[in-house]
Amino acid sequence: MKIKLIDQLLISSILGVLLFTGCDTENNAPYVKSKDGLNKITLSLNEKGELFYQVTRRDSILISDSPLGLDCDDQNFTSGLSIAEISPTEERRETYDLKVGHYKNIDHVFNSRSITFKNNAGASMIIDLVAGEEGVAFRYRFPDNNAQQRIIKEEMTGFHIEQDAKGWLQPYNSAGQYTPAYEDFYLPVGSGDSIQDARNPSVGWCMPALFHVNDKKNWILIAETGNDGTFPGCHLQADATDGLYKVAFAKEDERYTIPLEENENAYPTSNLPWVMPWRAIIMGDQAGDILLSTLITDLAPASKIEDTSWIEPGKASWSWWSHPDDHSPAIYKAFTDLADAFGFEYTLFDAGWEKANQEDGIIDHAIAKGIKPMVWGYSSSYFDPESRKKRFKELADMGIKAVKIDFWCSDRQEVMAALQSVFEDAANEKLMINLHGSTMPRGWHRTWPNFMTAESVLGTESYFYEPRFPEKAAEQNTVLPFTRNVAGPTDYTPFALTMRQYPRVNTAVHELATAMIYTSGIIHFADSKEVFDALPIVVKKLFKDMPATWDKTECIVAEPGDAIILSRQEGAHSYIVGINGDHKAMPLKLDLTKYGKGFSKFSIITEGEDPLMEFKTETYPIATDWSYTLAPKGGFIIQFVE
CATH class of the missing domain: 3.20.20.70 (Aldolase class I)
Known part of the structure; x- marks a missing residue:
């Protein structure tokens, strides 16, 4: 009788814990946890030396045991692995400003550590781990400093999503005159569903990929960040049997609009040492936590432009x-x-x-x-x-x-x-x-x-x-x-x-x-x-x-596929803006005093007599129990005024 993948991974996890000899204390265990204790990523090895990871929030599994590893032209890091070194946990702080975003000033703290693995040939591969209040991430790194060129034939990385999870995924279109360009619909799917109703023939799923997991208690967004040009852009394979979404590289034929040689392969290639992009898992209790996350920029390299005064949104x-x-x-x-x-x-x-x-x-x-x-x-x-x-x-x-x-x-x-x-x-x-x-x-x-x-x-x-x-x-x-x-x-x-x-x-x-x-x-x-x-x-x-960037943003309603309402502030300007994604009217009630502090009135723009082409504008005193009904596929904009 065949053992199901989930059972195999569970066995792998148990064996992995047993095989991590000398890793029974927190200081040298192969995991990292966020400073607030909520988010955690843990590595494990099975009896074949194959590498897996697991992601938890409040000790609940959001991504169950999923494979890691790289198969290269000169070395194999998919099995026969053993731990050579586990670094101490270090605190890193990312403080920076964004020219464009929901916030201008970012200040986030992460815990990080690096795990060095050796393969059977004694070659090294490092996996860097980080965990913060918005999620976790990992990346591969080859530390060898010998200027050797290495080619990665396959990345084993996967993201195992529970069977009952629901998601919003965009098909990754196959190469054509105008594709891939990430111009397809985000489709409502179940974990492991095949691609259907794509705009163009497709070979996989795009990142970022959004899932509602843990019996709909949490949201996660799977994304890539920190690509510095030494790696192709990656997507997820189309076949996600049992909910295992595996990383896929750009395809060789993606060259319709760029002068690339036809016989060049599309494998990742770089001289050593080599630092690869982060695979990030943004996590939250509400979808609004995903929307407001800056984990993708937190993990990106710092600004390389010293004087940015000439850059104006x-x-x-x-x-x-x-x-x-x-x-x-x-x-x-x-x-x-x-x-x-x-x-x-x-x-x-x-x-x-x-x-x-x-x-x-x-x-x-x-x-x-x-x-x-x-x-x-x-x-x-x-x-x-x-x-x-x-x-x-x-x-x-x-x-x-x-x-x-x-x-x-x-x-x-x-x-x-x-x-x-x-x-x-x-x-x-x-x-x-x-x-x-x-x-x-x-x-x-x-x-x-x-x-x-x-x-x-x-x-x-x-x-x-x-x-x-x-x-x-x-x-x-x-x-x-x-x-x-x-x-x-x-x-x-x-x-x-x-x-x-x-x-x-x-x-x-x-x-x-x-x-x-x-x-x-x-x-x-x-x-x-x-x-x-x-x-x-x-x-x-x-x-x-209307500003083109914001000092502060709050999510008031965050229901992907149904509705979104945001509070936005920039300088002296303060707004609430909402849209209805459904063909049905949506009643809502808001305490406007919470968002309009310092103002006495608000001006609202709503649908006019001809909703498709006209606007109606009215001004009211700020109320604690403002009621409104969002029109089908409608919206509103509130601007707080003196």
Whole structure:
């Protein structure tokens, strides 16, 4: 009779504890626990010397025994392992500021330790462990200092999720002209479910991956961070039999838009020593704990830009969504004037901008208006190091402040390395970066604060291309803050009221609220000048006042797939913003005095007579028992006022 995987892992765990001779005291046991005692990650070996780990919160298992190990071209670290050394537990403190996020100032404490393993050949592999109040993480490290090159053929890392767990996962699309670019729906799945209803053929699941575990007592988000270009971007294998989600590398054929040789493999390759990315497990009792976590940036390298005073978050006008085929100087200038009228700091000149600039000086027009110009570019123009540096210098000399680089469509290691160089070379010219058609951010907005935002999301352009988008958009808008936006700033291109090929069914307020639900260092608003000019005065004022980053955020309602309500503060501005992801009305009651301290009234923007296109604005005294009903697929925005 076959032994089930869960039974095998349980046996492995028990044997592993017995095999850790000399590890019976807390000081030399192979685990690390957060300072508050809640979160813990523990390693174990079975009788074959195979390595496993387990993650617990309050001693409840959130990730049961799951495999670790690396199979390399010259060494095997998947079996025959033994412990050579366990370092003392050390406290590390991560204190830093973010240009873009739910908070500006971060201060988190972690416990960390390193476990050194030897294989049968005597070669070393280190696993670094960290545990903090928001979760745990681990990474592999080869300490050999001999400049030898090593290739990893397979990573054994898995995440074993209990059978009854529910999750929100995005399919990882196979290589194509526009894929992979993390532009699929997050699907509601059960642990171990196969991929169904993906937008494109898919070869796995994306990270971050969200699960509701421990009999729905806890939430976890599985993510990757700290990728410095010496490793491909990773996803999860499609086959998750018995709920074991295993790490998969970028595929060899992810090269449609990047000049890579066809015969190159896509295995991780590096000289030694080699430090690999963190595999992070964010944990919380509520979904809101996941949304507010900064674990991904906590584990990323510190900022490599000494003077960041030139990096300024803001808002941008953008003509493509309303005029995708109009690349004339007139339309670009009109949107520069729109930015000026609404107090936006930036305007984005999309494809075709160079010809328009040659014809009628659209860059000079923006600069004369005090609006910072941003321009679009194709990824292949920024892949070669010398061409990239030359191009960035040319753009900076023109007075351009940021570059939107599109169509990367690959997670291969060469692309991950190129992105690090993009951030660095752009910073040397004091240019900010917006990635489109790209991989998921991995903590890079801490390391390179000039990285302001990225697409990597099924955003509002999908009203042009995806027939299922209108029906699913509201639901997705209440899932993405707990998944995609946790990974990093999100260029969702919000607002977008004009009807497109696939007509919108979310209310106008819902669409407006997404600009304040997602975080993006530069918010690119999508719609026409006519729509903006026709807005009520209160909504126009909101556009002028609305921050692009926040000092403080609280989750009031956090129900992925159903609803999200946030309290947001920046400087003297204080808001509550909410959206309904369901087709049913949602009643709610809030104590506004808790969030509006120092204010006497609040102005609220809700649905107008035509919910799809119109707004209603009213002002009331702050109440302790404010009641409201969120419209189906609707939203609201409260701004506290004197």
